[in-house]
Amino acid sequence: MVEFQHLIDLNDLSVEQWNEIIQLALKIKANEKAYSEVCKHKILATLFYEPSTRTQMSFQTAMLRLGGQIIGFDNPQNSSVSKGENLMDTIRIVSGYADILAMRHPIEGAAKAAAIYAGCPVINAGDGGHLHPTQTLTDLVTLQSEKGALSGLTIGLCGDLKYGRTVHSLIKALSMYPNNKFVLISTKELSVPQYIKDWLNSHNCACQECYSLAEAIPQLDVLYMTRIQKERFASQEEYERQKNVYILDMEKLFHAKQDLCILHPLPRVDEIDLNVDKDPRAIYFKQAVNGVYARMALIMTLLQSNGTKRAPISHHCAHISCNNPNCITNHETYLEKSYKENGDLLVCEYCDERQLI
Amino acid sequence: MVEFQHLIDLNDLSVEQWNEIIQLALKIKANEKAYSEVCKHKILATLFYEPSTRTQMSFQTAMLRLGGQIIGFDNPQNSSVSKGENLMDTIRIVSGYADILAMRHPIEGAAKAAAIYAGCPVINAGDGGHLHPTQTLTDLVTLQSEKGALSGLTIGLCGDLKYGRTVHSLIKALSMYPNNKFVLISTKELSVPQYIKDWLNSHNCACQECYSLAEAIPQLDVLYMTRIQKERFASQEEYERQKNVYILDMEKLFHAKQDLCILHPLPRVDEIDLNVDKDPRAIYFKQAVNGVYARMALIMTLLQSNGTKRAPISHHCAHISCNNPNCITNHETYLEKSYKENGDLLVCEYCDERQLI
């Protein structure tokens, strides 16, 4: 079986490859017409096992603007899954129809599992609460475009830092570039997980925790806003007391730098006041447009990578079950379990769940 | 922000512009091949917040036949709306993906609201019970094609004239052309609203009310049939007594002119007997095909109109609420309320609801 280059985790690619994709995205943005036929006669299948219209339309737009075509579904009830077919069979068949797949799935590790069986490149368009690498690529393209660099920045991340996969992924990505400083703005209950703090330490990144957006904002070059769901506060009283602390409004923005970049993965609910939209520092709608360019660059890159061979998983340990009940290996039981060793930990190659050896 | 030319209400355009679009539609119909690449590399997004497969497929066909491409959704549950996103954000983002939007929405004024925020032209594909201008364009293209003129016609409108938005819109459109006469055929309960009668008066249009299709039919050049829902009759007895009065069958058609044109916006239920379909005067299926040409002409026209600047709303009155509970301003509360003055009335710029000053 031929292996293809996939994008399951941003770390499947080297930082040099990220930079190539980012530069390509900016070249496309500068001269879109030059790329309007590069994927002619190619087909992208968007397999959305849970609906996410925005992300699906971004992928579809990217492929169409490259001159390619699209097939796919957005509704698990309509797929053969409802007839009892396993993921492996679906992927084998659909990759016989399409030249590249973008898959969204509620189960963690599903995209990795798909990559094992696909007869074409696979892009992870979100696997449960685990990874969403094209959002991070979008964020990097936006910062490169707006700031001219991905280094030497003071980046504030505000909101739900505990569960926000886009936050974790962006921190890990920006830690690979020199002289970035992170300001983590959240309630204590919603601060980043320990493994992210460990990661920042091991990459020698400056990092500061802060409980007030207003206090943190003056030093920032970048502010990455995310939503805090009401039910994630410790109590209703806590919610009432704190909710405004993490809402960005013109008053807080008054003390920010003139060249601050405000990002948000969207959809936004009320964590950014609508008046902020008119401020030139609010670039979250530009960011959504950059998401199309990022995906165009990614699709082009993966389609040109045939010949590259890499095994999606490599360290089989059939007898050990993953502790994560939402891991794909606990749902599609024919999958070969596989773990990387990391000190005294086993890390699931599908969902990154860690367990002691 | 650049403003684009939209089609929210047919009255956004002048009668000269209608005529240009109608003529273009007929030119396309006569030589479709010549237009098969004019929208190459352009993308139409069909945003259907309520399903309407027919209308959506008509728009999609129009764009594909112009060489363009399509994205979109047909199911509000699958959209980001279900995550609490407001309409403004959705429109800003999707108009970053597509070159032109066609939107169907159950709330009145939604298309106007979309036009305020869109970064591309917006076509109203139906906003609640309010407007559906591309149906009226379709009707005009069909009459121009079949009759060779939009003036000097005796037009019967039959069925539910009280709630039928396509009827109201067609009356208003044809009243702009000289020497048209309207025959309004319905029960008393379902006759046209007073404002339509006022409109006809103010445009010096001949108009006659009639309670019998059979009586009205001999004088007609055009018969526009619509469905009367059973529950709109005054009572079950009334329904049983009257239902056949408004059904077109071969017996009634016997007394009609040989060049009568029978139109219907479709879907038809039982208000036109199936035997009528074979009569050459039945042109409602041709009308559906003309709908594609009308939309092709409209898409071409709006895409070529960049540079035209017009503000979708203009008369802000933030402190006055619209009395229509189904008006978009009562659902998307960030919208700036806006009213035109008409004598002693304020007319909502979104949904056309009128209230006393």
Added chain:
Amino acid sequence: MVEFQHLIDLNDLSVEQWNEIIQLALKIKANEKAYSEVCKHKILATLFYEPSTRTQMSFQTAMLRLGGQIIGFDNPQNSSVSKGENLMDTIRIVSGYADILAMRHPIEGAAKAAAIYAGCPVINAGDGGHLHPTQTLTDLVTLQSEKGALSGLTIGLCGDLKYGRTVHSLIKALSMYPNNKFVLISTKELSVPQYIKDWLNSHNCACQECYSLAEAIPQLDVLYMTRIQKERFASQEEYERQKNVYILDMEKLFHAKQDLCILHPLPRVDEIDLNVDKDPRAIYFKQAVNGVYARMALIMTLLQSNGTKRAPISHHCAHISCNNPNCITNHETYLEKSYKENGDLLVCEYCDERQLI
């Protein structure tokens, strides 16, 4: 009204026409690029009144790879059907949008009914439990490709031979080629219907019934596997006792010929052990890919057939009702009932239900 060439039942076409389509499919497979623009500016509408993502994507892929475009729906709730529109009206309108239709419908005979009213060719993509001719075309293309011939083969069919429409259709198709022998492998309760046995007799085909896959397998050139639903066994005990008899695994395969071809219409549940997938004799995933080539060849052939005129139905007998409650004539009551005479039987032209004269 112009009549078009349709594919409702494989028997609408002659064996010579089957062979032309099969040869065209193989030519396309050998040199796909040469066909990448042959349907440019043509539109396929996929009208799926019940979801079947796999089949729908196969048709869409076929049309896109021919350079054509696609519209359609996969959800009856979103179609105008939910507003009470009859099938005839929907088909008339959609065939005004598209150049060719592929229709899936839960009611038997629906595709035939569609062909009566369509203004373009119609492909039956499955009508209830009745017919699914493009699956059979796919099977034939696969056998021609793998075996180099459709004659002189010993073909085992295993599983649910009573209800499996793909099995019936394949038997009827292969019986038209010389020197094929059929081995029917199933429980007694799930053996082929009498009319299939009659068919094989009348075509002088060798045929053998067998209750054990293990016993049958050594002589086979082709093994066509299908799923037996648990509830189709006589009892729970019967299921437990027999379930493994009809599961293909490596042990049973050990005794098979080296050039056996294992087919399956997919989706597979557990009737083929996953270990079999790695065996080169397992060609069911190749078969799915061949389904795209078969559909490409079919679409090309039907689109080029304009001018051919044939009436979809011909023997009207308005006063006789079809005994099949799931026949389209019992759901769309305006349809003209029609029966072919076969000895002392009347055979419904829509659903093939037979009744005594």
